[in-house]
Amino acid sequence: MRTMLNTLFVTSDDAYLSLENDNVVVQIDDKTLAKIPLRSIEQIISFSYKGASPALMGKCSRFGVGMSFFSPRGRFYCSILGENNRNVLLRREQFRRADSSENSLELAAAFVAGKIYNCRWVIERTKRDHTLRVNAERLMEQSSLLKDGLRRVMSCASVDEVRGVEGKAAKDYFYAFDDLILRDKDSFFFEQRSRRPPLDRMNALLSFVYTLLTGDCVAALQGVGLDPYVGFLHVDRPGRPSLALDLMEEFRPVVADRFALTLINTGAVQAAHFEERENGGVFLNESGRKIVLAAWQKRKTEQITHPFLEEKIPWGLVPHAQALLLARYVRGDSDAYPPFMWK
Incomplete structure (x- = not known):
């Protein structure tokens, strides 16, 4: 409590x-x-x-x-x-802001800035902690590219330009992602992001964890009265929780990616926890899903100090804290939305 x-x-x-x-x-x-x-x-x-x-x-x-x-x-x-x-008034204001290119740009840039910052933090943390086990030169190069992307996103003139910077930053980040896998490289490797279906074990694990994170973001937004299907960065489509996908961008590197890497690098998840389907897709099997779900719930209870609020909270409350901050901004109770930038 x-x-x-x-x-x-x-x-x-x-x-x-x-x-x-x-x-x-x-x-x-x-x-x-x-x-x-x-x-x-x-x-x-x-x-x-x-x-x-x-x-x-x-x-x-x-x-x-x-x-x-x-x-x-x-x-x-x-x-x-x-x-x-005030949920009705809050949602009406959310819809008005989503229809405004100027307001959408401000929030889209904030979400992507948080994501790029956290991507760079993950790379820098790995370079610092495992210098002798990774390609430090490549990590340094990709970190520098991400730093440049962080500067560019704050000067974008349109949401489409923000999406372009985000796409380039994601490519730069994932170019170094294989270096972050420190164990069982024959079974776990990363060449590029693949979805629908994931084509290797690393992508299968990432897709499953992203699904869990999306659900947590949808729930957090519903809890504060925002519509998780009307976003600012992601284009609205039937059935797509665009605002939840917006919100989770800043969480992907430090919440989902680090969690998936920890499972592999500690040996908690192994090759035997995956299965390959006839279409070439690779997915977690039942035992693998149980291990990941149990570890996910445990991770959500671990305490952190929120970088903006400067209060100790469990990881599981981070999406709720950010949803509250977002709702306050949309209502006009704060001047800006502070993205989650992990330190």
């Missing part, structure tokens, strides 16, 4: 929320953990199975406090919306 950005996060899966004299009461069994005045918070995000009392939900509705419920694994269930809830 923690409060952040005027939001109460309830992360214990057996916590129950109730109402007492206009206070939120957080309980586990018969023990009261906290009493928080409703007037001091804007939103409650709960990852508990036990949920909340009808009295609390009704009071939140009248006070205009948003409530969103998730499974302990992060799957979005529902939100409680009152008559004075």
Whole structure:
């Protein structure tokens, strides 16, 4: 349980929320953990199975406090919306900004700047920690190219130009990606990104982890009242969660890629955890998926210090923190959206 950005996060899966004299009461069994005045918070995000009392939900509705419920694994269930809830106004403003080339450019550039910064950080971290095991010269060259891309993205004049810089940066990053694989190079290697279907084990693992991350970003955006299907960087298409894909760009290198590399470099995931289909696609088998899912949930509980908020939070709350920051910017409560730039 923690409060952040005027939001109460309830992360214990057996916590129950109730109402007492206009206070939120957080309980586990018969023990009261906290009493928080409703007037001091804007939103409650709960990852508990036990949920909340009808009295609390009704009071939140009248006070205009948003409530969103998730499974302990992060799957979005529902939100409680009152008559004075600002989600409708928030989404209308989101749609207006998405239709504005100037506003779309500002957010698209922020998402891509976060991604490029984090791509460079992953390369620099590997070069620093494993100098004798990697091609340090190649990593240095690609890091320099990414640094140049970071400068260029902030001076782009259109969203299409931002997409061009992002595409070039992704190519520069993945050119060095094989050097980041430190173990079992015969089974795990990377030549280029392949999807639908992935054509090797590394791409199969990346695709699976990206799917998990997309789901977490969709849930985070739904929880704060934004429409995950209306984005600023990714083009809108039926069934595509464009805003979730926008948001996850800055998380791909430090959340998904590092996680996948750790699984391989520590031997947690091995060649036997994959299978090849008739169409040439390579996918995780059932045992491989179980290992990855268990490790993913464990990683989400590990603590970090958020680089912008300067507060300790679990990795699993990072998409929710960024979604809150994004919602604040869209509403006009802040001057800019700060992308997640890991340090």
